[in-house]
Every structure is written in structure tokens, then in C-alpha cells.
Amino acid sequence: MKKTVKIGVMTFSPMTLNPGTVLQSWSLCHFLDSIPGIESELIWYRSNKSNNHSIFSLRASLKTLFIRFFQLLHCGFARKIRKYPTDRPLVRATVSSINGRYDMILVGSDQVWNPKITGNDNSFFLDFVKNAKKAAYAPSIGKDDWSDDIKAELQGFLNDFEFIGIREKTSIPAVEKLSKKTVHWSIDPTFLINKTEWSKIALAPNKKKDSYIMGYCIKRKSKFPAYAHAIEYAAKTLGIPSIEINKMHVGTDEWLGYLLNAKMVITDSFHGMAFSINNNIPFYVLISSSSNRITSLLNILGLEDRLITSADEMDFTKEIDWEPINKKLEELRKENQTWLKESIYEALKDKGEA
Numbered sequence: 001m002k003k004t005v006k007i008g009v010m011t012f013s014p015m016t017l018n019p020g021t022v023l024q025s026w027s028l029c030h031f032l033d034s035i036p037g038i039e040s041e042l043i044w045y046r047s048n049k050s051n052n053h054s055i056f057s058l059r060a061s062l063k064t065l066f067i068r069f070f071q072l073l074h075c076g077f078a079r080k081i082r083k084y085p086t087d088r089p090l091v092r093a094t095v096s097s098i099n100g101r102y103d104m105i106l107v108g109s110d111q112v113w114n115p116k117i118t119g120n121d122n123s124f125f126l127d128f129v130k131n132a133k134k135a136a137y138a139p140s141i142g143k144d145d146w147s148d149d150i151k152a153e154l155q156g157f158l159n160d161f162e163f164i165g166i167r168e169k170t171s172i173p174a175v176e177k178l179s180k181k182t183v184h185w186s187i188d189p190t191f192l193i194n195k196t197e198w199s200k201i202a203l204a205p206n207k208k209k210d211s212y213i214m215g216y217c218i219k220r221k222s223k224f225p226a227y228a229h230a231i232e233y234a235a236k237t238l239g240i241p242s243i244e245i246n247k248m249h250v251g252t253d254e255w256l257g258y259l260l261n262a263k264m265v266i267t268d269s270f271h272g273m274a275f276s277i278n279n280n281i282p283f284y285v286l287i288s289s290s291s292n293r294i295t296s297l298l299n300i301l302g303l304e305d306r307l308i309t310s311a312d313e314m315d316f317t318k319e320i321d322w323e324p325i326n327k328k329l330e331e332l333r334k335e336n337q338t339w340l341k342e343s344i345y346e347a348l349k350d351k352g353e354a
Helices: 019-034 062-075 148-158 169-179 195-201 225-238 252-260 270-278 292-301 322-347
Strands: 005-010 038-043 104-107 133-137 161-166 213-216 242-244 264-267 283-286
Touching (some): 005 019, 019 038, 019 322, 169 292, 252 270
Parallel strands (some): 264 283
């Protein structure tokens, strides 16, 4: 690559202040910027559906806005992520205004291809893009396939992509059938960064006990009693306190700091699980329904026994052997880094030759 090319990353807005969303955004851009000849930028976009809970959402209560604004100022991590091309979030009606700014727009990761999450927002299929290459790294459908009523429309979008990587292996056949392309199994971008690098950006908690269990639940706990029971059972059995880390109580870098210092993590979150694995923190992940984005990763790494539906399935006498898992992760990390870099170079070879 003889000259710098510019890539825009299209994903959920990091202004959600959801730790997983923020950190997957940062990690993908961080890796792209490490590739010679590549300069990345996050596209600040608010989707049709307000599930991403932007701090600028007019629907939010004044109390919620105050809490989120205070958290943003306290954390400061969102300011470290990227320089945005706009001073306010783009929406469906204005997102096409960034056409001409990038050589490529790369969509991913997170559940940006899950219509239930996005409200069928086709911006995440880059239908607005003109005069730029389109590609995807590790978006999630949320299940194995899309519903039949939207497949014809999605096929038209996917045919325009230079390359596609999908986060869940079980979704690959469906995407290959629609796109008529060989689809790569791509690990979540947070795995592109190793645990040494994550420790550099984590903020050590100001108030923590020497030994604790970290609980992190993204569902409403009142609707997920198995999670509360698991936390209580683990703390009682292991004889150490539990600390409930709510995404509204700490900033992203402090959330990461709590996780890295925990003796165990109990969570229902994909990224809570992913960061535990990547940083060798013992964990259990609870699910109340089928979740291929969680089971796909656990199956690949041989960690199926860490997936539970109730506290009765927890076995504290069985420790995780991290050596083979770290070896597998490093293989996956290097393979994905190489694939993404080479795919970008191939797609943009006409742009970088001048």
C-alpha cells in the first residue's frame, strides 16, 4: 500500500456507553490503524431503533440523560476512541452525507445485522454507500439465519460487498447462500487485541476488595432470577463478596478494570464472557434462551461447561486450563488479523497504488 487509504467503520454508536459496544468499536479501529497505509475513523450513527440508547436521544428522561452525561464526563473513554467526522450523530436521513469521505466502509461488529436490534435499518448493510468499497468484519445476525421475508432485499445489498466475515460460524451458510461469496468466520474484534494491550487501557477501580466476584447482567435482573441466584450462590460457596457492576454506574475503562481484577465473572453478556476469556478470568455465562453468538465461541474453545442456565450447574472444583485456550486464541487472532489485512489490501489495491 503506497499511499494512505481511509476506512470508515460502521457500527453501533459508542455513545451508548455500553462497555461491549464501546470496546469492540475501539478495538477494530485500533487494529485497522496498525495496518500500514490504513487510517480508520468511526462513523457516529444512531439507528432507527433506539436500542442503542444514545445520550442524545430525545426519548430519554432528564434523569437518564443526566446520568449518562455524567458517566461520559467521568469515564472519558469515549473521547479516546476516534475522531468522528460529524459533531452530532448521523441518522438514516443524513448518513449519505459521508459519501466521498472514505475509500472503504467496513460494517461490524456486534449485532448490526440483527433486524430485531436495528429495527430493519438497512444502513448497516451499507445501502447508502456510493463510490466506496463495502466490506464486513464480524457482524452478528443474532441467530443462524434471517427471516424469509427480508432475504431478497438483503441479497441485493450483500452482492456489492468486497468481502464478508461473520462472527458466528453457524450463520455462515445462510450468508454464503445470499451473498454468493465465500464467507470468513471472524472473531469478535475485541479478540484482535491481546490481554497485555487491554491491561494498558483499563482503569483500576478506586474502591474494590482484594478478592471479589464481578456480576454483570445486561437483562433486567427482575426478569432473570437465575442470574441473581448464581451470584449469591457463588459468593456463599467461595466465601468472597460479589460486586454488581452496572454499566450505568461506572465508565467503560473502569468496567474493564473491575473485570481484570475479579476472581470470577458471572454474566449474561457476550462481551462480559469474551473479555473474561481473552484475559483468563474464570467465568460463568448464563442464558435464558438460545444464543448462537455465545454458544458458537464456547464450542470453538471447548468451554461449553461454562454455559449454564442455573446455579446448580456451577462446579467450582473444576478450574479452566488456560494454556490450550490461549494457544487457540492466538492462532485465531493471527489468522483473523492476516485475513482482514490481506482482504483490505486486495479490495483497495487500485486506491493505494498512486
